[in-house]
Amino acid sequence: MADPGLTVEAAADTSPHASEYSRAARRNRFFRLGKGLAAYIVLAVFAVIAIGPFLYLLSPSFRKSYELFSYPPQWIPKTFYTGNFATILHETSYLRWGLNTAIFTVSVTLITLVIDTLAGYAFARLRFPGKTVLFALVLATLMIPTAVLIAPLYIMISHLPGWTHSGVNTFPGMILPMVASPLGVFMMRQFISTLPEALVEAARLDGASEWQIFRKIVLPLMKPAIVVLGIFTFMFQWVNFLWPLVITTTDDMKTLTVGVASLQGQFVTNWGVISAAAVMTMVPVIIIFLVFQRWFVQASMAGALKQ
Amino acid sequence: MADILVKQLVKRFGKVEAVSNVSLQIADGEFLVLLGPSGCGKSTILRVVAGLEDADSGEIVIGGRLVNFIDPVKRNVAMVFQNYALYPHMTVYKNVAFPLQIAKKPKAEIEASVKRAAGILGLEELLQRLPGQLSGGQRQRVALARAIVREPDAFLMDEPLSNLDAQLRLQTRLELIQLHQRLGITTMYVTHDQVEAMTMGHRIAVMSEGVLQQIGTPQDVYRRPANVFVATFLGAPPMNLIGGTLESVDGGWRFRGENVDVPLSAEVLSPPELEHEIEASGDVQFGLRPEHFRVGAPGEDGGIAGQVRFLEPVGSDLYLTVEAGGATLQVRTDPDSPLQQGDNLSLHFDASRVHVFGADGHNLRRDAPPVASAAALAPTIS
Numbered sequence: 284m285a286d287p288g289l290t291v292e293a294a295a296d297t298s299p300h301a302s303e304y305s306r307a308a309r310r311n312r313f314f315r316l317g318k319g320l321a322a323y324i325v326l327a328v329f330a331v332i333a334i335g336p337f338l339y340l341l342s343p344s345f346r347k348s349y350e351l352f353s354y355p356p357q358w359i360p361k362t363f364y365t366g367n368f369a370t371i372l373h374e375t376s377y378l379r380w381g382l383n384t385a386i387f388t389v390s391v392t393l394i395t396l397v398i399d400t401l402a403g404y405a406f407a408r409l410r411f412p413g414k415t416v417l418f419a420l421v422l423a424t425l426m427i428p429t430a431v432l433i434a435p436l437y438i439m440i441s442h443l444p445g446w447t448h449s450g451v452n453t454f455p456g457m458i459l460p461m462v463a464s465p466l467g468v469f470m471m472r473q474f475i476s477t478l479p480e481a482l483v484e485a486a487r488l489d490g491a492s493e494w495q496i497f498r499k500i501v502l503p504l505m506k507p508a509i510v511v512l513g514i515f516t517f518m519f520q521w522v523n524f525l526w527p528l529v530i531t532t533t534d535d536m537k538t539l540t541v542g543v544a545s546l547q548g549q550f551v552t553n554w555g556v557i558s559a560a561a562v563m564t565m566v567p568v569i570i571i572f573l574v575f576q577r578w579f580v581q582a583s584m585a586g587a588l589k590q
Numbered sequence: 591m592a593d594i595l596v597k598q599l600v601k602r603f604g605k606v607e608a609v610s611n612v613s614l615q616i617a618d619g620e621f622l623v624l625l626g627p628s629g630c631g632k633s634t635i636l637r638v639v640a641g642l643e644d645a646d647s648g649e650i651v652i653g654g655r656l657v658n659f660i661d662p663v664k665r666n667v668a669m670v671f672q673n674y675a676l677y678p679h680m681t682v683y684k685n686v687a688f689p690l691q692i693a694k695k696p697k698a699e700i701e702a703s704v705k706r707a708a709g710i711l712g713l714e715e716l717l718q719r720l721p722g723q724l725s726g727g728q729r730q731r732v733a734l735a736r737a738i739v740r741e742p743d744a745f746l747m748d749e750p751l752s753n754l755d756a757q758l759r760l761q762t763r764l765e766l767i768q769l770h771q772r773l774g775i776t777t778m779y780v781t782h783d784q785v786e787a788m789t790m791g792h793r794i795a796v797m798s799e800g801v802l803q804q805i806g807t808p809q810d811v812y813r814r815p816a817n818v819f820v821a822t823f824l825g826a827p828p829m830n831l832i833g834g835t836l837e838s839v840d841g842g843w844r845f846r847g848e849n850v851d852v853p854l855s856a857e858v859l860s861p862p863e864l865e866h867e868i869e870a871s872g873d874v875q876f877g878l879r880p881e882h883f884r885v886g887a888p889g890e891d892g893g894i895a896g897q898v899r900f901l902e903p904v905g906s907d908l909y910l911t912v913e914a915g916g917a918t919l920q921v922r923t924d925p926d927s928p929l930q931q932g933d934n935l936s937l938h939f940d941a942s943r944v945h946v947f948g949a950d951g952h953n954l955r956r957d958a959p960p961v962a963s964a965a966a967l968a969p970t971i972s
Contacts, residue, residue, distance in 0.1 A: 490689055
């Protein structure tokens with residue numbers, strides 16, 4: 284039985300290295316504190332850089348426009364003015380723009396997820412002639428700047444054969460050119476490649492068709508990757524400005540980004556109203572990200588863990 | 591249940607010939623082990639039989655039916671993978687039921703089959719767990735259950751025990767043997783572990799670099815290896831080999847190496863005038879297993895003088911590394927032996943246990959087995 288009087292502390296007190304131990308322990312504590320503090324300072328700097336513009340936008344949205352140019356400048360308003368938000372909601376087509384954006388973004392996201400996961404599976408697991416060349420071509424399209432595509436896309440959509448009217452100012456005309464992203468195809472293909480080949484082979488031996496293998500085996504295992512692609516697509520399309528600007532010419536078909544930009548007058552601009560509109564536009568994206576952020580971690584860790 | 595015939599199978603991956611003209615037959619109900627080092631082509635043969643790879647040439651016949659161009663599921667074989675390939679998002683019940691659901695069996699039949707398989711493998715309490723909540727041995731049993739429910743004509747097992755620890759491997763090996771005895775399903779089993787091969791198979795097919803080296807019962811393959819590869823691959827420690835020459839002396843053969851001069855009995859090699867294919871002064875290798883040496887006192891008549899370099903006690907035996915006859919030999923002896931490092935000794939052996947391998951590596955013994963392909967297509971189950 285151990286001597287009850289010989290505790291760790293008692294042993295430390297009587298040890299010839301006791302004073303050296305306590306000095307080393309103190310040094311170790313300060314070092315760890317210092318490292319933690321340094322990490323927090325660095326993170327705080329980056330957090331300020333990231334959140335700063337949003338906070339900078341928040342202030343004018345709660346102030347009257349003429350107060351924005353007061354001197355000295357005031358970051359935090361003395362009273363919180365909500366008139367800007369009322370103006371946006373009642374005197375502009377903001378709600379219609381919001382609906383258009385929701386339809387556009389959700390449709391593009393859903394169709395992109397379907398096409399990209401199917402394409403990713405085909406490139407990862409199926410064998411067909413020309414697969415390598417085709418995949419290289421898909422990736423090669425990433426090198427083409429979006430601005431270069433806008434004009435030919437507009438011409439295509441406005442002169443679609445078989446349509447009784449131009450695709451301009453229509454939801455199909457706005458949505459279809461934005462589906463199927465090469466980056467999404469690449470991401471899905473890479474993720475599916477990390478899934479053990481034996482799972483697919485076992486399912487084949489169990490009699491599953493390729494569609495059943497995709498639907499029952501691969502798709503359930505791809506949830507983190509699908510959520511990440513969905514979030515990225517949603518966020519990107521929600522703030523997409525250039526294509527909706529080009530393809531919509533009427534106020535009732537504008538999206539939020541185009542609509543908010545149109546609030547800027549030729550001679551006079553109500554910055555308070557524009558700031559309020561921008562803040563309201565960002566809120567859904569922030570909510571989506573906060574709700575689904577844990578999937579980002581899952582997706583990034585999926586390849587790191589041994590099955 | 592069905593027999594499996596592999597006839598002159600060739601499989602290439604690019605320029606590499608992974609399987610080179612392999613022929614073998616597995617009788618109905620037989621347990622055949624494909625044994626060999628990594629990269630020898632054994633898994634490739636299994637995958638071609640399963641239909642996961644296409645043969646470049648050769649025939650695969652299962653139950654009298656040519657299956658080269660038939661989908662994997664229609665071959666009615668079930669495969670157990672090295673990493674089990676359990677569907678991680680499905681419970682044990684759903685994993686086992688999956689092939690039956692794909693086949694659109696009635697729900698009641700599926701439930702009955704799953705419960706029967708679970709009963710055979712002791713999985714009744716685990717049916718609602720996910721694979722991630724199971725131990726390695728439990729996962730392996732789930733993989734087996736998923737194979738059993740399909741009531742296949744044959745099992746194909748690709749190193750199913752390699753991911754288990756030593757103790758669990760031993761326990762699961764016994765369970766697999768019992769399962770095969772109970773179900774009697776034709777089984778093709780791939781492994782690189784010679785203990786598994788020796789204890790589990792009715793016959794062992796030894797592979798090296800895509801070529802079938804020898805096929806026979808475990809005792810045949812161990813006692814009468816066809817060539818140097820089989821002789822040294824089976825047995826731990828492997829067979830000792832000493833280089834030298836054969837000389838015809840007084841109507842018999844003598845092996846002469848550096849500091850070794852051993853007469854070979856007629857039981858090992860036929861008299862010279864009958865052995866047309868053995869050249870009298872050709873280079874050969876003299877082979878003897880560690881357990882066939884007897885350790886004698888230094889200078890004892892009739893032995894080969896040697897000195898102990900290392901000792902490896904393993905509990906039940908003592909392995910000596912001995913410098914003798916110009917070679918380094920592994921000798922198995924009594925664990926209570928008083929020998930120490932540096933001690934001199936003499937090594938004796940039963941001349942009938944000796945093997946002689948020709949310059950091309952083939953065993954020149956009179957009772958050495960024939961070429962692999964001929965024996966492969968004439969199986970017997972003892």
